[in-house]
Amino acid sequence: MSLMPVSHPARTVEWHLPSKRRVGMTALIAGESAIFTIFVVAYVFYMGKSLTGPTPAQVLEVPILATICLLSSSLTIWRAEKAIEDDRMGSFTVWLGATIALAAVFLASTALEWKKLIYQDGLTVSTNLFGTTFYSLVGLHATHVVVGLFLLTSVFTFSLFGWVDSRQSERFGVIALYWHFVDAVWIVVFTVVYLIGR
């Protein structure tokens, strides 16, 4: 940037620093990981320690469809990232729309699961330790999905109006990074709650 000559022995190095947005999002993800770790530890610690029913084995069903939807949304958002980098905006909107649809299916499936647990099985936060830890861990993850869905829907709306182009690809990449994190966390939550904990 400097216009003046530099008197230092000619070692003018190329000066590239990482994108501040990516670094910031990575830092946020590091912090969020610690929050999730504490909730996962609490879940594992209290596994099988409930004094009363219902137990996970009695009431939980493995949400296979929801999991497939959420995990494949990482793939679709990756396609959307590629599309916006190459300035193929039609393709971008389609892939982004697909991501939103998959996330919405996931959330709807969680909502139905909770409805069944609450009204059929009588499991609430205050029923037993399983209820407390289950709703807080899965709910914490679902909250992150909601936040991500809000971000994605905003970008989707903007792109319908044609306000998004490849100049925003770096910013979109940051949102995608967050979304990949939300998906990766689900793998942990799914494993702990539905595979090990059941």
Added chain:
Amino acid sequence: MSDYPLPVSHVIDQSTPASERSTLLEKLHGWVVTVDHKRLGILYILYSTFFLLVAGAEALMIRVQLAYPHAHVLSAQVYNRFFTMHGTTMVFLVGMPFLFGFANYIVPLQIGARDMAFPRLNAFSFWMTAFGGFLLYYSFLGGAGLYGVGNAPDVGWFAYAPLTSRSFSPGHATDYWALALIVSGFGTLGTAINIVATIISMRCKGMTLMRMPLFAWLLLVVSMLTLVTITPLTAAQFMLLIDRYLGGHFFDTQAGGSSLIWIHFFWIFGHPEVYVLVLPAFAIANEIIPVFCRKAIFGYPAMVAASVAIMFVSLSVWAHHMFTVGMTSVSNAFFTLSTMLVGVPTGIKIFNWIATLWGGRIRFTTPMLFCIGFLFQFLIAGLTGIMLSVSPWDWQLHNSYFVIAHFHYVLVGAIVFCIFAGIYYWYPKATGRLMNETLGKWHFWLFAIGFHITFDTMHFLGLMGMPRSIYTYQPDRGWNLLNLVVSIGGFIQGIAVLIFVYNFIVSYRRGAVAGDDPWDAWTLEWTTSSPPPVYNFEEEPEVHSRRPLWDLKHPDDPDWEYES
């Protein structure tokens, strides 16, 4: 070397003609809506100075109550509220905002950036932190809650379960405590993200990581540590609120929950937090000691490596706060050894500072005096820390005044001393005026003497068996004289802090004009005018060594010839 593009030689004239001067209201509005890292840094410092006085007053009330046996200055309930608020305030509303204030002000200037990476996030974080602080103190008015019982939180700063459950803490006092820390925790997280992104992505040309001033290096380490330190506390506070409001059972021992897991979660936050507070103190010492010894810091790479090592090791020592809860002997051994391990990188740092002092032409100005006090006191604090890391020793002295003395040696003897040093050092940069040196020396000597009267004596009270958090004691325990001495020392420190505040205010108008570089220092912040213009640097500086300003002042003997 006249073509070296470092100093801001000609500053854009930004003064407004007298007819366009803004009114007081407009000026205040400007401070509220500001996103300038320097103004936010000053706001942080003023905010934490305010709470330093508040929490200091609370400490003095505690000491009045304990000055003689069977005292009735405070009731037991009020005493509990005061020590809870004293601890919570000092850690969350004084320690961290002070250090983030320094980081905000200094880091962008030192790395040659025009602002933080995310200026609006920066403002948001400050106001979240500020809101958290005032929310906590609002509990004095609003904490009574529906049942008309309770007031300010009285559960201790670590708020052990099940004391925080609805049955033992009715009313809203504990909710204020949890919510205030969640809110200010989000502010802290935002600032930590901002500092990491600023240091990684905003460094000026030529400033590789190994040319970065140690202050910036340590703040990078601290901020990365903060990311994974403050968040477990936030998670645990959410669990506490789920228990209190939704009938959850995380810490409800009647429903199979565990009070022990709160202790783990709290100290998983709580111990790294100590390093979050002390590493910025090291950072300040790293800047001040070399400048006032007229030597480059000894062992720069070792200092960096030691800081990173402290960051990692500090994440695995938390249960040394828990030797008395009855862990397995393997856990006791592990946490004893990992705690002792922290002593190694810390020892490296102490030796490097001493080696920097060695053979230097030391100038005993106020900032340097505070740093020397810090070195001496931090060494003792580290040694009592090693003593307490031995679990059988800790079984004897856990929750006694020995522990209180140990951690106040770190928090006051090291951190507060460095904070004062930093304020005396950078005050001329922020205001353009030097703080009064005579008052500064009075401040230092009174504070140091008061500190030692208070906290040296506390060690003996602890060895004589006085437990912490008791609101009074029997006259036949043999603690009477020592407690009186401790309280007198507390008031001497109080007087010293009032001298500091007077100096801080008066020097703003009457202090000697500082100029751009009053200490003949070497880092980039001193190349700007005092106070720096809003844009910091007219053109992006370019550096070739760790001491760019030295290179500029000594073109015949620049540093880059000696650094790789």
